[in-house]
Amino acid sequence: MSFAMDRIFTGSGGTGGVRSAESENDADDRQSVFSGISDAPSIYSFNSSRDGLALLRLIQGRTFNAQNDLYYMPADMPEFARQEKEHFAHLVGVGRLYVEHEKVQRILSPTDGEQKRILDLGTGVGTWAIGMAQEFPHAEVIGLDLAPNTASANLLPPNCRFEFDDFNLGLPHFHNSCDIIHGRIIAIGMKDFKWFITEVAKCLKPGGMFLMVEGDHNLWNSKKELQELAYGTGGPGQSWYARAMFEAALTMQKRGSDIDARMKLYELISSSQYFEDAGEHIHVFPIGPWEQGATPEDHQRKQILGILERQSMIDLVQSLGPLFISEGYPKELVDQFIKGTEKELNELTVHMYIKWFYFFGTRNSIPIEDEKAGGNDA
Numbered sequence: 559m560s561f562a563m564d565r566i567f568t569g570s571g572g573t574g575g576v577r578s579a580e581s582e583n584d585a586d587d588r589q590s591v592f593s594g595i596s597d598a599p600s601i602y603s604f605n606s607s608r609d610g611l612a613l614l615r616l617i618q619g620r621t622f623n624a625q626n627d628l629y630y631m632p633a634d635m636p637e638f639a640r641q642e643k644e645h646f647a648h649l650v651g652v653g654r655l656y657v658e659h660e661k662v663q664r665i666l667s668p669t670d671g672e673q674k675r676i677l678d679l680g681t682g683v684g685t686w687a688i689g690m691a692q693e694f695p696h697a698e699v700i701g702l703d704l705a706p707n708t709a710s711a712n713l714l715p716p717n718c719r720f721e722f723d724d725f726n727l728g729l730p731h732f733h734n735s736c737d738i739i740h741g742r743i744i745a746i747g748m749k750d751f752k753w754f755i756t757e758v759a760k761c762l763k764p765g766g767m768f769l770m771v772e773g774d775h776n777l778w779n780s781k782k783e784l785q786e787l788a789y790g791t792g793g794p795g796q797s798w799y800a801r802a803m804f805e806a807a808l809t810m811q812k813r814g815s816d817i818d819a820r821m822k823l824y825e826l827i828s829s830s831q832y833f834e835d836a837g838e839h840i841h842v843f844p845i846g847p848w849e850q851g852a853t854p855e856d857h858q859r860k861q862i863l864g865i866l867e868r869q870s871m872i873d874l875v876q877s878l879g880p881l882f883i884s885e886g887y888p889k890e891l892v893d894q895f896i897k898g899t900e901k902e903l904n905e906l907t908v909h910m911y912i913k914w915f916y917f918f919g920t921r922n923s924i925p926i927e928d929e930k931a932g933g934n935d936a
C-alpha cells in the first residue's frame with residue numbers, strides 16, 4: 559500500500575482484523591471525500607472492515623498497526639480495553655479530561671464565525687477524543703492514530719472522527735487549524751520530540767494550546783524512593799513490573815523512540831520560540847489499592863485509582879510481550895515479567911507509585927517558515 563499517498567483516512571466503521579493479500583487490493587470500497595480542513599484531494603473515508611484489514615497485521619497472536627515498526631504495541635481489543643482503564647485512571651486522578659481547565663475552556667468557548675478544533679494525536683481507543691467531543695459539542699474533534707480504531711467506531715458523537723496517519727511524517731493538512739492539540743502516552747511512537755513540537759506549533763492557531771501527558775518508567779516505592787527491580791528469582795521489596803518497565807524503555811530507545819526526551823518536555827516546549835506560558839503538572843498515582851486516603855472520599859478515590867492503574871499495568875506487560883520476544887528476550891523471562899507483575903500487584907506485596915507529567919504550552923504568533931514538504935521522513 560502506498561502509505562505516503564494514502565495515509566489519511568477518516569474512520570466511520572470497520573471491525574478490524576489482520577492484514578491479508580485480498581484486502582490490499584480492495585480499493586473499490588473506499589470513497590474519496592474532501593475534508594473541511596484540507597486542500598489535499600486524496601483523503602479517503604474508511605467504511606468497511608476490508609480497509610481495516612489493510613492497516614493491521616498479526617504478530618505473535620496479537621494485532622498490530624501495519625504502518626510503523628517503531629510503535630511495537632498491539633492495536634487490538636485487549637489493548638483498547640487497557641487504554642480505557644488507563645483513561646479512567648487519569649480521569650479519576652486529575653478530576654477532568656485536561657489540566658489548565660480555565661484556559662482550555664476559554665480557548666474552546668464558542669466564537670462566532672470560527673470552527674473550534676481539537677486534535678488528539680495517537681488517540682488509540684479514542685476515549686479522550688470522545689469525551690472532549692461530548693464536553694464541547696460545538697467543536698470538531700479528530701483522533702489520529704497509526705491503527706484503525708476497531709472498538710469505538712460506533713460510539714462516535716457526530717462532532718468526532720478518526721483519521722489514520724503517522725504524526726512523524728508531518729501533519730500539513732492541519733496547519734494553522736487547531737485550537738487544542740493533545741497527545742497522551744505517545745512517546746513510544748515518537749522519532750524526534752523537538753521536531754514534533756515545531757510541527758504541533760504549525761498546526762495550532764495563535765493562542766491555541768498544546769497538552770501532552772507522559773509517564774515516568776522509573777517507579778517509586780511507598781517511601782517515594784526509586785523502586786528496586788527484580789532480578790534472578792526476585793526478592794522481598796523487589797518488583798518485576800518495575801523491571802519490565804525499565805527493560806521496555808531500554809528496548810524502545812534502542813529501536814529509535816525518542817522516549818528519553820519525554821521527561822524533558824517542559825524544557826523542550828519552554829525553549830521553543832513558538833510557545834509561551836509552558837508548564838507542567840505532576841500527578842502521582844498508586845499502582846494497586848494500597849494507599850490510605852486522608853478522608854473517606856479521598857480514600858475511595860485512591861482505591862479506585864489504584865485498582866484502575868493495577869489493571870492497566872498488568873495488561874500493559876502482556877501487551878509488551880511481543881516487543882520483548884522480538885528483541886530477543888527469552889520467553890521464560892518474558893513470562894516471569896508477566897506472572898511476577900500479576901502476582902505482586904494482585905497480592906499487593908510491592909507498593910508502588912507511578913509519576914505522570916502533564917505538560918502544556920500556548921502557541922504564540924511567531925510565524926514558522928515551512929521547510930521541506932513531508933516533514934520528518936520516518
Ligand SMILES: C[S@@+](CC[C@H](N)C(=O)[O-])C[C@H]1O[C@@H](n2cnc3c(N)ncnc32)[C@H](O)[C@@H]1O
Pocket residue numbers: 623626629633641642644645679680681682683684685686702703704705723724725726741742743744746747748
Ligand atoms: C499507549 S497508546 C495511548 C492511546 C491514547 N492516547 C490514550 O491515552 O488512551 C499510544 C497510541 O499512540 C499511537 N501512535 C504511536 N505512534 C504514533 C504515530 N507515529 N502516529 C500516530 N499514532 C501513533 C498508537 O498507535 C497508540 O494507539
